[in-house]
Amino acid sequence: MNDRPFSPNLFTGKNIVITGAGRGIGAEIAKQFLAHGASVFAHLGVREDANSAHVFGDSIDPENCKTAYADLSNESETTKLASKIAERFSNIDVLVNNAGTMFGRVLSDEMSGKHYDRVMNLNARSVVLLTTTLLPLLKGSAAASIINTTSISATTGGSPGSSIYSASKAFVSTYTRSLARELAPHKIRVNALSPGTIDTDFHKRYSSKEKLAATAASIPLQRLGTPQDCAPACLFLASDELSGYITGQVLEINGGQLMG
Numbered sequence: 001m002n003d004r005p006f007s008p009n010l011f012t013g014k015n016i017v018i019t020g021a022g023r024g025i026g027a028e029i030a031k032q033f034l035a036h037g038a039s040v041f042a043h044l045g046v047r048e049d050a051n052s053a054h055v056f057g058d059s060i061d062p063e064n065c066k067t068a069y070a071d072l073s074n075e076s077e078t079t080k081l082a083s084k085i086a087e088r089f090s091n092i093d094v095l096v097n098n099a100g101t102m103f104g105r106v107l108s109d110e111m112s113g114k115h116y117d118r119v120m121n122l123n124a125r126s127v128v129l130l131t132t133t134l135l136p137l138l139k140g141s142a143a144a145s146i147i148n149t150t151s152i153s154a155t156t157g158g159s160p161g162s163s164i165y166s167a168s169k170a171f172v173s174t175y176t177r178s179l180a181r182e183l184a185p186h187k188i189r190v191n192a193l194s195p196g197t198i199d200t201d202f203h204k205r206y207s208s209k210e211k212l213a214a215t216a217a218s219i220p221l222q223r224l225g226t227p228q229d230c231a232p233a234c235l236f237l238a239s240d241e242l243s244g245y246i247t248g249q250v251l252e253i254n255g256g257q258l259m260g
Contacts, residue, residue, distance in 0.1 A: 020099030091140030105161025180248030196254025220256030
């Protein structure tokens with residue numbers, strides 16, 4: 001039982017690593033960690049693709065927030081990012097593996113090996129590689145937490161053209177549960193966020209306005225989610241004070257779109 005008093009400044013003195021923090025859910029997670037006193041290393045995406053220079057604006061304190069770019073679908077760039085993180089932090093309290101995307105809707109009979117590799121390398125392989133590489137730093141924390149971002153489509157299978165994306169996210173969900181068992185003796189908790197249809201650039205790129213409107217009407221709460229709906233759940237799972245007895249769980253954030 002956790003008998004420590006609740007602290008409103010949850011993450012003061014904590015070192016947080018977040019991938020895919022250049023926009024959307026990842027950016028909001030980074031902002032909220034910073035607002036709660038954390039030191040953050042924020043991976044902002046691929047330099048030439050990320051529209052992220054404005055994400056934190058003038059609020060960045062270089063002492064509290066370090067940013068970097070890397071193409072995490074590329075193994076060598078992922079390894080280099082891990083090295084930069086190790087230069088910044090001697091230990092890591094929270095790792096948020098949030099980077100991921102669909103790279104376009106591709107039907108199964110049009111699937112190329114290149115598309116398959118690109119999706120799986122970013123959404124699955126990079127999560128494993130970065131986590132494995134940073135484990136020594138996570139073990140250096142008294143109570144570390146890993147939070148992976150999966151998707152509602154890991155359970156539903158997604159809509160046409162998203163089969164490999166959905167499968168990659170199902171991999172992340174299973175990897176989360178397996179890793180939770182393996183790392184529990186090291187006092188490292190592992191959980192996942194599973195967003196439903198969230199109003200971000202991701203869905204604006206890959207879904208029509210009509211499709212998103214129909215989805216919103218079908219959700220019990222009658223709206224799409226927002227990054228602000230997702231970030232507090234990440235902070236909850238990251239905090240040993242709030243969720244110290246929760247591990248191996250996939251937390252659905254979808255307004256009732258999926259109930260199980």
